[in-house]
Amino acid sequence: MSTNENTPENAANMSTETPRPEARKPRGFQDKRAHLIAAERHLVDKVTQVYAQWGFEGLDTGPFEYVDALGKFLPDTDRPNEGVFALEDDDDQWMALRYDHTAPLARFVAENWNNIPKPFRRYSAGPVYRNEKPGPFRFREFIQCDADAVGAAGPAADAEMIAIASEAMQACGAQVGDYAIRVNTRQLLDGVMQAADVKDPNKRLIVLRALDKMDRLGAEGVSELLGGGRKDESGDFTEGAGLNSASIETLLQFAQAGRDTRSETLNALAAIANQNAVGTQGLEDLSAIHDILNGLGVTDQMATFDPAIVRGLEYYTGPVFEAELLKEFKDEKGRLMRFGSVGGGGRYDDLIARFTGELVPATGFSVGISRLAAVLAAEDEGEQKADGPVVVLALQREHMADYCSIAAQLRAIGVKAEVYLGTSGMKAQMKYANRRNAPAVVIVGNQERESGKVTVKDLVAGAKAAADITDNAEWREARPGQFEATREDFAAKIKAVVEANNA
Amino acid sequence: MSTNENTPENAANMSTETPRPEARKPRGFQDKRAHLIAAERHLVDKVTQVYAQWGFEGLDTGPFEYVDALGKFLPDTDRPNEGVFALEDDDDQWMALRYDHTAPLARFVAENWNNIPKPFRRYSAGPVYRNEKPGPFRFREFIQCDADAVGAAGPAADAEMIAIASEAMQACGAQVGDYAIRVNTRQLLDGVMQAADVKDPNKRLIVLRALDKMDRLGAEGVSELLGGGRKDESGDFTEGAGLNSASIETLLQFAQAGRDTRSETLNALAAIANQNAVGTQGLEDLSAIHDILNGLGVTDQMATFDPAIVRGLEYYTGPVFEAELLKEFKDEKGRLMRFGSVGGGGRYDDLIARFTGELVPATGFSVGISRLAAVLAAEDEGEQKADGPVVVLALQREHMADYCSIAAQLRAIGVKAEVYLGTSGMKAQMKYANRRNAPAVVIVGNQERESGKVTVKDLVAGAKAAADITDNAEWREARPGQFEATREDFAAKIKAVVEANNA
Structure with a gap:
């Protein structure tokens, strides 16, 4: 993160001098997701x-x-x-x-x-x-x-x-x-x-409004509105057309x-x-x-x-x-x-x-x-689709340029992809990928960097296997949906996973 | 057109009692076509x-x-x-x-x-x-x-x-x-x-604004703004950062x-x-x-x-x-x-x-x-495309139901089509079709109704032929782009015309 000399001062000013505004949506308007x-x-x-x-x-x-x-x-x-x-x-x-x-x-x-x-x-x-x-x-x-x-x-x-x-x-x-x-x-x-x-214009309005309620009030209710008036369930009285x-x-x-x-x-x-x-x-x-x-x-x-x-x-x-x-x-x-x-x-x-x-x-x-x-x-909203981007985990921040180019390789063949840009650890990054409905994550840590490979987790296959298998220890051992790929073929393999999900 | 007892009264009221508002777009906003x-x-x-x-x-x-x-x-x-x-x-x-x-x-x-x-x-x-x-x-x-x-x-x-x-x-x-x-x-x-x-916050603003003008004013102009100030071509003086x-x-x-x-x-x-x-x-x-x-x-x-x-x-x-x-x-x-x-x-x-x-x-x-x-x-905007709807001319208003169903037959096979809904004659209807960038018009008058046929004018071919032919009399004789079709095949033939234009 870039630092800025003014920023801490501003933040301090804000908390002491100006009251902070409340973050609230104006009434009756929507934030559309x-x-x-x-x-x-x-x-x-x-x-x-x-x-x-x-x-x-x-x-x-x-x-x-x-x-x-x-x-x-x-x-x-x-x-x-x-x-x-x-x-x-x-x-x-x-x-x-x-x-x-x-x-x-x-x-x-x-x-x-x-x-x-x-x-x-x-x-x-x-x-x-x-x-x-x-x-x-x-x-x-x-x-x-x-x-x-x-x-x-x-x-x-x-x-x-x-x-x-x-x-x-x-x-x-x-x-x-x-x-x-x-x-x-x-x-x-x-x-x-x-x-x-x-004939009277006001009466015409009352009559038209009454007829418009046929659907809701039926003939009897409308008849009252055309005649002497009508008292509704709450006791409110509506004057009739007389x-x-x-x-x-x-x-x-x-x-x-x-x-x-x-x-x-x-x-x-x-x-x-x-x-x-x-x-x-x-x-x-x-x-x-x-x-x-x-x-x-x-x-x-x-x-x-x-x-x-x-x-x-x-x-x-x-x-x-x-x-x-x-x-x-x-x-x-x-x-x-x-x-x-x-x-x-x-x-x-x-x-x-x-x-x-x-x-x-x-x-x-x-x-x-x-x-x-x-x-x-x-x-x-019931059905959850894995239609989010592939998330490239950022486990070693000194290798961000590499993670960025991994994501670029995926986008180049038409696969939505991003690098995790937060500062949290692996567990939070996996959680993030799930919340984004990612179909897969790409992992390159020390081990992968040494072997020149990447690890891919197919999150759809993984979730399915997790639902099928009751023994937690067995599941962890098997790592379903997880596979290794080379630097040359990982993008094509992930594309196949994404296309299989969409099919 | 439907008549309405209140309408003439309303119109009269408007012209005598209320001044008519001017039809004008609010300043700085666009009507987007x-x-x-x-x-x-x-x-x-x-x-x-x-x-x-x-x-x-x-x-x-x-x-x-x-x-x-x-x-x-x-x-x-x-x-x-x-x-x-x-x-x-x-x-x-x-x-x-x-x-x-x-x-x-x-x-x-x-x-x-x-x-x-x-x-x-x-x-x-x-x-x-x-x-x-x-x-x-x-x-x-x-x-x-x-x-x-x-x-x-x-x-x-x-x-x-x-x-x-x-x-x-x-x-x-x-x-x-x-x-x-x-x-x-x-x-x-x-x-x-x-x-x-x-250091002074106001001076910082003046300096940043000056640097931002490097593109437009060059080093000399910016230098003036950083120093004693600058007079522009209109004679306006901008104070400098000193x-x-x-x-x-x-x-x-x-x-x-x-x-x-x-x-x-x-x-x-x-x-x-x-x-x-x-x-x-x-x-x-x-x-x-x-x-x-x-x-x-x-x-x-x-x-x-x-x-x-x-x-x-x-x-x-x-x-x-x-x-x-x-x-x-x-x-x-x-x-x-x-x-x-x-x-x-x-x-x-x-x-x-x-x-x-x-x-x-x-x-x-x-x-x-x-x-x-x-x-x-x-x-x-230069290139005029015939990407409008096919216009079915309404020459005999007693046959509107027929014209409507001719247009419906075109839409049913994916061709944009409408019936002319105004009250003007054939010449105005042709002019309308041209203004709508219609690729073709469909004509059913007395003659076509008797023969059970429809006349189609291919407006693109017609316009092209008109541009090529200099002799006006010859052109009228030849009626380029105009052809007859049956009630069964006119829609398919028009679709072919439209597709040829789009190709």
Whole structure:
């Protein structure tokens, strides 16, 4: 180790003058280790490959937008301008970290309208930030992977998005039957609210929020929320929309019209939703989407129509859809959990108009990579793989140049390898190799140096033999997995060991 | 396009009540298009593969650190706590976006000391943020790709880092001779300042900053900065260190001791730097590094010793090094430019001690990916590739389901394909296909629908023929690159066209 005259002084200053900061991660953010990085990367690659295959092109708009450009739209919520990480730039303009990929896309399209091909099909993969209360599996940074088509009108564009959502789920490893894309449209919701005589904007919000809870509360709970209000298990009371029983009946019948197949749902809805122009428009759109999904080979098992899907109250203007993983998994306490929603999207024709005043039709889909990856990584963590580097032990520090060139010989033939760079003895070095999941270690001590050989310990074979043999003394005698090699052939022999492990 | 009752109202509200925000990108940040994303990704992959090969493991510490944990160290500068993007969290704690990968690493290691293998070898690739004045090629977000070994003492660890830096440059596409890793140590600098009797901390800073400018100002300019001060071309005066001529001579001799080979430089330094214990230590360290570099096959052309390299004044505690691209390139105005420094690193034994009070030896290297990628992408932009999706024209909107399934047939055999989703006519659709770099378009109009065929335009062959043929009328007649295909064989034929283009 190099010495430095200033260093001890600095250290002394630190301990007496300045209080030492506590080493702590900011709340709600993750330190991602190799396993999780690889899982997220894998999913991002798979999903963006699907997007690219459908003609979408990468765009990364970066972390910040001006706050006025982000606007009041937060998808999946109806809170204006909440939940962002904002700061003031040195020219007194407020910027915020992007909370999704869509708002920056709208800004980009408006800013570059004359220089981009239209329709503009772009995908985006990267972190987004929400300034929300952190919790288990609720992070304030997470990766989203979006595809959007701007300037794309009509149900074909929406149907494509639904097909892409289904393909993306499969690309992430979900089998047909493990997931569902649930589709609805704002027009059907508007039509049924008109039929139920719900006009007041605040009441409309209460009704939409109530319908959105059909999944969780069932018809009875939703009925209470549409009527006089509902007291939940904790005793908290939620005010209702105060509708009369005829209106409640209309809305419930609508929300429960979902059937196993899209045709059956369309039939069930035909009897309910055809009462006004906007409802009829909604039905026609769903029907056109159905035809195109059939042409694209998207079956009823992949995508269904569900009138109780609401999503982004102030955000979407046409078809909306949600991607749900049906697969169950065990949480850390062994409880069987359902994964739930992992993505969604829909048509948002208003977003560019915020900047330009002109309505530009647009539709998109977004997958939440981080939650998916966290579970994949957790499922995977059980199996320990010897996929680390070969560790060359450093037993005689005066021979570091030799150890370094041994490792270089391994790397030269494509084997990950490193020299132990700490100052501890052999036992700690072996422990280190195990913690790094090393497939093998290379030992050159006095004896090997005299004989011109190297000793190789195959740690996988050694661990296996140790598990098989109960007699400790016998095991020590046998030294399973250990072999000698020459300076000429050790690298090739170790490469064979590594390749056998990976096979 | 779906209609929505609320939409026109909203649009009207926007134009009368709320002023429309201007669509503008925050200053100093980039919108990255596909080309640049791919260039950055390629470099990150190449560099992290080198790091992984040397036994480093991925870690992503995320965007934020608490401000007290970031500390006063900004590498390459000596400004305390400046240049970060900071904001106050809702629990009144100040967080800042990371300005490098090293400060978060120090926090991570201190926080997880008992649960990580030691030495801890990690790499990190991702954006860092500097709140600085933006300029051409100076962005406030850029990608760095770092490898660090924490708990790694001694010159072998530093020599490895230098070898890794050299390999990383080659992995990025630089040939031997196109780059140089320049190496120095803090001990040599401390030694020569002791020999020149520079003791005052402020004077030390002025001297180090002056030596750092040897490259740009030459011996004369540096001499002025070490003495009475220097007036630059614009007339600005920089105060000097006020040293006497003997001290200036000592320092200049030292800073000019760099030679073509490491051995020669060591010899030149031996005559100058051996005047005190710390200088001798520096010489011994460089000499040990030299031996190990030789063992690792790092030649004089790859890594040299340069006493005028300074770097991170308050940051590094031992060997330091800088990776410089020597290759020249032309900027947008055709001027021949030198790329300059693209990375650097060194030993920093103090960083963990900030948290724990214990000195932990550490050394690392960082490549600036964004600048490298920007130039690669610019060099590349000249050649237009037909690497976009095949575009299925949408000439009869009542047949969208058919167009969608034509595109699906192409994707099913691995060909990127999309349906035109806009509302414009054939000419605009062809223009769109060209802007998307489509290799081909598929046309099904009335005629094709009657004959049960599809028309394919091979845009690459068409463009080539157009360039060869001067007679416009003749060209129109011949329709080069255009062919008919059946519903059964069109996909395979288009795949052959795409593969021929890529070959």
